[in-house]
Amino acid sequence: MAKRREEEHRIDNEEVARVLDEIGDLLEILGESSFRVGAYHKAAMNIRSMPRSIRDVYESGELQKIPGVGAHLAERIGILITTGKLPYLEDLKKKVPPSLTELMSIPGLGGKKAKKLYDELNVTSIAELKRAIEKHELRDLPGMGAKTEENIIRGIRQLEQLSARTLLFQALPISEEIVNQLRARPFVKRVDAAGSLRRLKETVGDIDLLCSSAEPRKVMDYFTSLPQVAYTIARGDKKSTIVVTSGYQIDLRVVAPEEFGAALQYFTGSKSHNIHVREIAKKHGLKINEYGVFKVDTNERVAGATEDEVYGYLGLDTPPPVLREDRGEIEAAAEHRLPRLIELSDVKGDLQMHTNATDGVDKLEAMIEMARSLGYSYICITDHAERLYVAGGLTEKELREEYERIDRLNESYDGFTILKGIELNIDNDGDVDYPDSFLAEMDVVIGSIHAGFNQPKSQLTGRMVKAMENPHIDIIAHPTGRVLGKRPAYDIDLPTVFKVAAETGTVLELNSFPDRLDLRDDYLMDAKFNYGCRFAINTDAHNVNHLRYMRYGVATAQRGWLERKDVVNTHPLKQMLMMLK
């Protein structure tokens, strides 16, 4: 049976992407051409964000239709899918210790330094690197010095802090798949994700699932024999833990149906929310735990089957899980004034995306087609402006040509509009790529900081303020520049930014890319409630599938208490344009 399972080992898109990324990293360490290295990473990116399963694509013989996958990669992916192994990768691992790729995840350390550390000091892991730095062995190597040691140490610290959690967009599909599988079983009454996943936090720890059933044993038999199980860590009647093939650990708790609401409330958290709720219960002579609501004096159980029952018994409306951070939602629930949060279906259009005219993957027409299939009534094409050379930024002439194409395409649609936009680069002086006269012709102008992340606070803030004071710049994209797991936000004076944004009518972006989600939830709350800012939720898509990331932006918006009216791209086209400068 175990052998059978191994043969059927399901390789998913994430696993294929990970293998390709690993090959790319190993090739980089081996000093291979950067184009070859890039080809592997590019294919990995496209496979990772593709909704269709890679196995499916393979079986239809359409691997080479994936952008960035040619004959060579298609063959290797095919071998990986059919055998679960890839001899090419094994060969690479013989040439260079595979753990060296771990070193490359340290910011500031790339393939060359990793190779040098291995060749000169025989360092193969982050732990060994730490020891070498403690002994000050690095500073004697050519091209490295005391400062290098310092930077690497800081990089390691950053990495440790950032990568302890998983991005929501990686965990959510895994959890949803298993929840749906469980939900389809007759012996499962209710099942839901709990914890930070249910609160749609941008990163989550473990995946916690909760289920109610009269037949826990059957549930656990089913759960521990799911096809995606790599191995089972624990198996009991109340709680089991599995590790799935993609590496994530998943806990499932089974409770009695009458306890489900209390357990769901308890395991959803957050901790601070629950503490506050329990304080309220105490004042009412009640106590709450994962089994229900009880009267303290008689120990009589008075509620617990549903969350509504639990909150209702305390005189509270049920706060949506996304708000349960003890940031005012309990007071609002008590006064029956919980906000009506923005929903994905409220979004009418997407105002930031790139095409293959610059660093995007797909054609303008393909982006349009996908946007229409998502039910949008408008989109804005915001390819990169001239001075972002790396992304192939467009000259004024090239951009005008793109706009002419857009004009022609617009003639062929009823009730769907393609807006002419740009993503400008805010330079070190706060100036941008094109003259004002050209900006004035565009529908939507976005300004972004793409360089100089390490400048002092005053300079960064000054650049952004100057950009917001530009009468043509409508939106500031990814305002803090953070990338989850990769780099922290740059040091910018947010109160000033929010104040000037509100004064100048500049819209702040909530970037939906799963590792950006920038502005993050607490900043959204601050900007909304204390400064009266307005927002745009955009995907910053670089291929058609990225357009689906809108759900993660909306999730963060909900966590930031945003309502439909706060977000410009929930409004019909004309109104939306009037809300811009």
Add this chain to the structure above:
DNA sequence: GCCGTTTTCGGCCCGACTGTTTTCAGTCG
């Protein structure tokens, strides 16, 4: 390693920044 309304070969990924350096290599976006 991918890609093609000039090309099945030769472009593609260029420039800023940092830290190490006396003129440049490595990293990153």
